[in-house]
Structures are given as structure tokens and as C-alpha cells.
Amino acid sequence: MTTSSPGVVETDLGRKRRARRIGRALTEAHPDAHCELDHGNALELAVATILSAQCTDKKVNEVTPKLFARYPGAADYAGADRAELEELIRPTGFYRNKTNSLIRLGQALVERYDGEVPGRLEDLVTLPGMGRKTANVILGNAFGVPGITVDTHFQRLVHRWGLTEETDPVKIEHAIGALYDKRDWTMLSHRVIFHGRRVCHARKPACGACTLTRLCPSYGAGPTEPAAAAKLLKGPRARELAVAAGVDPELVPVQAVAAEAP
Numbered sequence: 001m002t003t004s005s006p007g008v009v010e011t012d013l014g015r016k017r018r019a020r021r022i023g024r025a026l027t028e029a030h031p032d033a034h035c036e037l038d039h040g041n042a043l044e045l046a047v048a049t050i051l052s053a054q055c056t057d058k059k060v061n062e063v064t065p066k067l068f069a070r071y072p073g074a075a076d077y078a079g080a081d082r083a084e085l086e087e088l089i090r091p092t093g094f095y096r097n098k099t100n101s102l103i104r105l106g107q108a109l110v111e112r113y114d115g116e117v118p119g120r121l122e123d124l125v126t127l128p129g130m131g132r133k134t135a136n137v138i139l140g141n142a143f144g145v146p147g148i149t150v151d152t153h154f155q156r157l158v159h160r161w162g163l164t165e166e167t168d169p170v171k172i173e174h175a176i177g178a179l180y181d182k183r184d185w186t187m188l189s190h191r192v193i194f195h196g197r198r199v200c201h202a203r204k205p206a207c208g209a210c211t212l213t214r215l216c217p218s219y220g221a222g223p224t225e226p227a228a229a230a231k232l233l234k235g236p237r238a239r240e241l242a243v244a245a246g247v248d249p250e251l252v253p254v255q256a257v258a259a260e261a262p
């Protein structure tokens with residue numbers, strides 16, 4: 001049992017049904033949800049996820065075309081000239097650590113996996129620079145193996161929705177995994193993260209312009225007044241998101257539409 005709203009105890013079945021409804025509402029709200037890191041294969045996605053630590057996906061996507069052209073295979077990272085690699089990835093921040101991770105990743109792939117990125121979680125998590133979150137991103141998006149990505153957005157939103165009280169990412173992954181069909185895990189992760197970046201922000205969630213108001217026990221954590229909430233929506237579909245929530249799209253400022261989702 002868990003508490004979905006103050007004073008109301010929700011059964012496990014009730015929570016599961018509400019979770020499914022949230023899933024359906026997210027599917028409608030974010031038909032464009034996808035992995036926001038540009039990549040053409042598993043190695044490129046592994047590299048991009050390492051670069052995305054403490055950096056926006058947009059910035060990573062600016063850097064990677066040149067990087068992927070210069071280092072097409074694991075062996076290229078393994079034998080990379082450190083100074084050259086550092087220079088290429090410098091705009092993503094923490095470039096010395098990230099350079100170490102990329103070179104060590106290339107070496108490990110060459111030494112242990114014939115230069116290929118393995119398609120199993122237990123192998124992926126042994127690779128340098130690769131945590132469980134990164135491994136799940138790679139499994140879901142490069143290998144079609146369903147995976148739940150518990151990043152900061154995912155963690156914040158499932159807590160706001162009262163779907164789990166767990167705080168450890170692995171426990172969150174299992175708790176949320178139990179609420180949804182396995183085949184939906186990867187897309188669910190993208191949609192939750194999209195909602196976190198465009199609507200349900202960390203500091204000021206756009207509650208008054210959110211399609212989940214009736215399913216969310218945290219409604220009111222941000223402004224509920226439509227004009228104030230509409231200003232908080234972000235991304236190219238900000239106006240469509242307002243319409244879906246029954247809010248006048250004219251209330252969404254031009255800057256919000258142009259704004260990069262964090």
C-alpha cells in the first residue's frame with residue numbers, strides 16, 4: 001500500500017491502475033519521445049551517454065558528428081591521442097575524466113569483446129564509464145532489449161506521482177518495472193524523461209498546464225493557474241502540450257517553444 005494523496009490510502013492494484021493511466025496519458029502527450037542523444041550504433045550511443053554526464057544532450061549532439069567521424073570504432077578510442085580527443089570533447093565539460101573513460105572503454109571493448117559493444121546488462125556494467133543507467137539506455141535503444149532508465153527526471157517524477165517511495169535507483173527500476181509491461185519499459189522511460197524536461201520541472205512544475213493533473217498527487221507543487229503554468233512549458237511542442245491540457249496555447253510564450261528542454 002502507498003499513499004496517493006494526503007489522507008487517502010491507495011491499494012497496490014489501485015496504484016498499478018493509476019500507473020497505467022499515467023503511462024497512457026504520457027503516450028498521448030509525448031508522441032515524439034525518443035532517445036535525445038544522436039547515434040547510429042551501440043558504440044556511438046555508449047560514447048554519447050558518457051559525454052552526457054553533467055551536460056545537455058543538445059551540447060553532446062553538437063560535438064558527436066565530428067567525434068564519430070574521427071573515431072568510428074572501439075580500436076580508434078583505444079589508440080586515441082589524448083590531447084586530440086580532449087580537445088574534441090572539451091565543450092561537454094569534465095573532458096579529462098571523459099577522455100579517460102572513452103580511451104578505457106575502447107581498450108576494454110577491444111580486449112574483451114572483439115571491439116563490439118556487448119548486448120547484455122551484466123557485461124555492459126563492467127565497462128569503464130558505464131553505470132546501470134547507461135547500460136539500460138544502450139540495451140533499450142541499440143539492442144531493443146526493454147530497459148528502464150532511472151535518471152534524475154525519472155526519479156523525481158515517479159516520486160511526485162507516488163508510484164514508489166524507493167530512493168535507490170536499482171530499487172526504483174524494479175518497483176516501476178513491476179507496474180508496466182516489460183515491452184513498454186524503454187518508451188515509458190523516454191516519455192517520463194520528456195515530461196520531466198518539458199512539463200514537470202524540478203523547481204517549478206507546470207501543474208496548471210499538465211495533462212496528468214487528475215492522476216498526480218503532487219498537483220499544486222507548481223503554479224496551477226493556466227497563464228503562469230503555460231509559461232513554464234518548454235520545447236517545440238509546448239503549444240500542443242498546452243492544448244492537450246485544456247490551456248489556451250496563446251498563453252505559451254515564443255521563448256518557451258524555442259527553449260531547449262533541460
Ligand code: SF4
Nearest residue numbers: 200205207210216218
Ligand atoms: S501535476 Fe504537476 S507535479 Fe504532477 S506531473 Fe503534472 S506538473 Fe508534475
